[in-house]
Amino acid sequence: MRVAVVGGGWAGLSAAVTAVGLGHDVRLFESAAVLGGRARSVHAPALETDIDNGQHILLGAYTATLALMRDLGLDPARRFVRLPLSVRSADGTLDLRAPPGLPAPLHVAAGLLAARGLSWKEKLSALRAMTVLRRSGWKTPRGATVQEWLSLTLQPPRLRALLWAPLCIATLNTPVEQACAQLFAHVLRDSLGASRRGVSDMLIPRTTLSELWPARVEELARSGAFGQGPHGASSAAAALEIHRSTTIRRLRYTGTGPSMREETGGEGGLCAGMPAGAQRLVLDDRPEAYDAVLLCGNTPSTSRLLATLPAQPGGDAFLDDLRAFEHAPIATLTLELERSFVLPSPMLLLHEDRHRGHFGQWLFQGQDAGRRLLHVVVSDADALLQWERSSAVAGMVEQLREQLRGHAMPAVLQHALIVEKRATFLAVPDLRRPGNRTPWPGVWVAGDWTDTGYPAVLEGAVRSGRDAARAMHASFSGASLGS
Ligand SMILES: Cc1cc2nc3c(=O)[nH]c(=O)nc-3n(C[C@H](O)[C@H](O)[C@H](O)COP(=O)(O)OP(=O)(O)OC[C@H]3O[C@@H](n4cnc5c(N)ncnc54)[C@H](O)[C@@H]3O)c2cc1C
Structure with a gap:
């Protein structure tokens, strides 16, 4: 046919x-x-190289994608940096890492309990929410938003701001007030709730x-x-x-x-x-x-x-x-640094402060051989689009300097800001x-x-x-x- x-x-x-x-x-x-x-990859003239249309990460749970790559004769093990599940902030105030050696889903529970930057009340609230979700077969009330689900499961405000809201924006590109709780539950099932350790691993492409x-x-x-x-x-x-x-x-x-x-x-x-x-x-x-x-x-x-x-x-x-x-934008700022700079982790959480132009939400180590590229990701990027581009870039560079305090980020030589206006549908x-x-x-x-x-x-x-x-x-x- x-x-x-x-x-x-x-x-x-x-x-x-x-x-x-x-x-x-x-x-x-x-x-x-x-x-x-x-x-896809795009050419960035200012950086004189090809970069992605936006930084992407995959999960170990992406079985169809990994199977397709194998069918094409490609070895996913060589094509991705594989990171055990972690949420670490650039300023070191939040550090949640699944400890090695424990089977899933205990690795996430242990990671949460040992996390730095969360109170015991916050840790137990997060664990309770995950347990309730797992027991319900990852079902949330029909028509509920993530915000409503967070209220229903009594999540403290600081935990919402520090963990749940960034995870929701990053995975659904939709703010908690609008985002669909059921889709968020599916994301949590495949990441924090994974039944095998490798499923929750984060995969960062080594190539474009x-x-x-x-x-x-x-x-x-x-x-x-x-x-x-x-x-x-x-x-x-x-x-x-x-x-x-x-x-x-x-x-x-x-x-x-x-x-x-x-x-x-x-x-x-x-x-x-x-x-x-x-x-x-x-x-x-x-x-x-x-x-x-x-x-x-x-x-x-x-x-x-x-x-x-x-x-x-x-x-x-x-x-x-x-x-x-309806659709929502995602922006990615790529910075070329004066010299090689290795982040404490290939992917770091940034604290956002839109009033100061600190729009960055996640920071990624570029996969360039010289280790001179950094990528800053801004999901739900409508607020950034209201800013003049150079001010927004300056704001995010200032944000990195503040939050990477103690790591002496080298001078920025060049940058490329890519905005995909219809990045994803509003979930x-x-x-x-x-x-x-x-x-x-x-x-x-x-x-x-x-x-x-x-x-x-x-x-x-x-x-x-x-x-x-x-x-x-x-x-x-x-x-x-x-x-
Ligand atoms: C900045 C950014 C960051 C993202 N981060 C992640 C992430 O970290 N992890 C993740 O899993 N997902 C992420 N996503 C989402 C992911 O990129 C998309 O889900 C995925 O690429 C969608 O693929 P698609 O084939 O459905 O659609 P598309 O990629 O939109 O492909 C549709 C194609 O059809 C072509 N086309 C349309 N109409 C015609 C026509 N009439 N004739 C010929 N061609 C046509 C278009 O040119 C396009 O190439 C991100 C998206 C963006 C934009």
Whole structure:
């Protein structure tokens, strides 16, 4: 079958690799010149190097992403710095580290009890909240915000400010007053509540994000390796062709689709999701027609493309759900220092004070060979955008100097401030997140915004792409869906 994937972010690439692995002939179209979507590399002229569109971390719990990397012949152990779970502040006032040697989940409980910077009351409150969550099967009251959940579990104000609010903003890119408690509970399940130690480990990429695995997909596609079987391809027709710098603006149906009897040797002709006599799809004015299209852009792009197709029963409600998503920005400030500077930990918590322009929330050691790059991450970055850029940068440099007191940070030579305005969707309660199927025959959707059970994260994108390709395949072959 001929399959088009629109979007070369982690969801689209995961969909394309899965589809080609299932034996399909796949074309992927990406607007940008570089693959990876929001998790891509960009050139920073001021720094004369490539950096990421924003610092990302993964978790040991990101099993689909790690499995995909292994399938592509990459060794995750070499591609990430693996850190045991820790929350350490740059100024040393908070230090929570899972001690070595203890099994999960005891390692987190022991880390919390031994944490520096929290009172006994705060430690016990945090443990109680985690215990209640675990016992409830990681379920929170329906429609509750994180703020409401924190009140319900009697979390003291200082603990909220010091631990829960920074964790919520960092993982959901949504402030506690608005954030969905249920999604936060899923994040806590996979981090603080992990049932195996490695699952809660934090993984920091050693390479740029585009090099991490998207570049490998392109390399295998170019060499024709996907058609040769090592990635599970079951058909000689399997191939992946990637078209970068190509924006798709319109979809339309044309002609009649292939009989599934011809394609699969099965009994019943076209099957679920594809009515008999189904049409094939054409993208813009391209000459070729596709049996299936997987739309893997963000919600605005996906709803725009779906709206170019003829109306379908249920289509308006589907589009309304997509249009209801709101987004929040993330900013990343990269600093180039005069000389090498090694942080006490590759990732440190910063105390925020927006009135003083101290917007930084997390500080990361750059993975450059010279150890001269630092990355400061600001989630929920609307307040920063109100500031003049140079003042905001000066404020954050001042913040680092104050909070890294005692570590003598070298002079800053250059900087790059990257703001991704639609970094993630706002993870509010009761958001209706669609699955991979759409009311339009032959069209599936994937992306971190689909109903993955995760907030907008890389693992959600990878799972969504994989599941969309599997659903598409099952729909055409009549096969039942794997997990
Ligand atoms: C600054 C920042 C920091 C983040 N930090 C983390 C983190 O630490 N950990 C984590 O897990 N997640 C993090 N995330 C979230 C993570 O980056 C996203 O969840 C993930 O990249 C989403 O992937 P996606 O494929 O669903 O969407 P996208 O990455 O948005 O990919 C969609 C792609 O489709 C393309 N496209 C859209 N429309 C068309 C069209 N019509 N034609 C052709 N191409 C089209 C776009 O150009 C884009 O490349 C962060 C995000 C940002 C921005």
